[in-house]
Amino acid sequence: MLLEINDLDITYGDNTPTVENVKLSLNEGEILTIVGESGSGKTTVIRSILGLLSGDGHVSKGTLSFKGRDLKTLSLKEWRELRGKDISMIFQDSGNMLNPVQTIGHQFREYIQLHSDMSDSEADAKAVEILKRMHLPNAENILSSYAFELSGGMRQRVGIAMAITFHPQLLLADEPTSALDVTTQAQIVKELMQVVKESGTAMIMVTHNLGVASYMSDKLMVMAGGRVLEYGNARDILTNPQSNYTKTLLASVPTIGGKRYV
């Protein structure tokens, strides 16, 4: 098993836990999607795997193991080696993680050289190659741009490009396509699945798009109010949901030809 999480509780400050009793496991090449209520703890769960909870968030109970290693006992140095290479993350609002005063090219090169000994020109060539996979027109131009000169969806694709550079063993993707129009989204979803296929990457994705979840996932987790309501085979849950929340969620998906609001 690549990743195994048991009885996980996560707490911000010293309040009652925000997320309780999460259990999941993932093999290489598997895609797990987490869907659910806004504020239910999806981002919290996947950030905990990378040891990057925001503010004073911490794991207050349970175990997380990656390739048999207990993630709770890693030193800062061990985390640094793991992050960005073996495990990488596409952050929710990943576009906003970009530094506003440095060019995209500068940041991309820095990221690549942090994890490899590529020369400047090798790193730039690598960056261009991956940006092209993200269907960004004129990748060379993107490298010389600043974040504010790109559209929301272009910034998001830069974030995805960085995260897949080193074919991580585990890719954590928090709303990776939320800023993309449907045609670009379809292309990116297919690229992500290609990465999984090529490199045996396992992926945990958070999305509000149940169509994308249905298309991509092997496993599905449904969360509401800090708890896991359903977890298992994606097709089973989508065709035969057990919890009322999942039923409501599925019924709320807007469909063309559905009931109009106005």
Place this chain on the structure above:
Amino acid sequence: MSEQNNTNDCLMSIEHITKEFKLSDGNILRACNDICIDISKGKTTAIVGESGCGKSTLVKTIMGIHEPTSGRVMFHGKDITKLSNKEKRQNYRHIQMVFQDPATAFNPKMKVKDLICEPLRSFGIISKGEVEERAKELLRQVDLPEEFVNRYPHSMSGGQRQRVAIARALALEPEVIVCDEATSALDVSVQDSIIKLLVKLQQEKGITYIFICHDLALVSLFSHKVVVMQKGTVMEQLDGDKLAESTHPYTRDLLNAVFSVH
């Protein structure tokens, strides 16, 4: 709303807007190309199209954030792209915007209650003592707990921040609200209640929405008019409920790229 079907119901007219950016390599990028759209009063005009096609640039030009290269936007007899800073500030009384990345639009040092009520305070509509109550009321409207008044935006989830941005835009009850991907971080069930809220306010107060959105199904259920853009140009404009029947090849491509749940 009053019966006024004899006269023109156009509230804002976007006339031949062209916006060019100078790129770092000296080339010129035409992000918006001769765009003409009539925005009807009390109705929802949706803008769809692929990532980077100029949607955000267009609405930022309406908001006076970018100066157009040519063209004008007429609103109450005035070209609002040529306002002085003082007039621009006054104009925000009538037009509010929900930005694509709420995280970047917020001052991180401000509490939620102050963020939400800032527009009300800056126009002297409520006193300092009224902030807390008013903020609670607005939070309730967007399905967030009242206790969030004293939170900071960085200790909230993505969808919670997005709802704070919506609450802030609603606070002034402006004539026009521009929403740039304002529901993309919400689960479909919360999205459903937010859209119902927007529609209710539209019916009660005659609010006009300009709504950029990647979810074509949502657009088809909620908008009165859809504008389809590609590469800076308007490809077609059609009634919201006719979107699925479009025969335009580009619109068909968009429709065909949607992932369905089953």
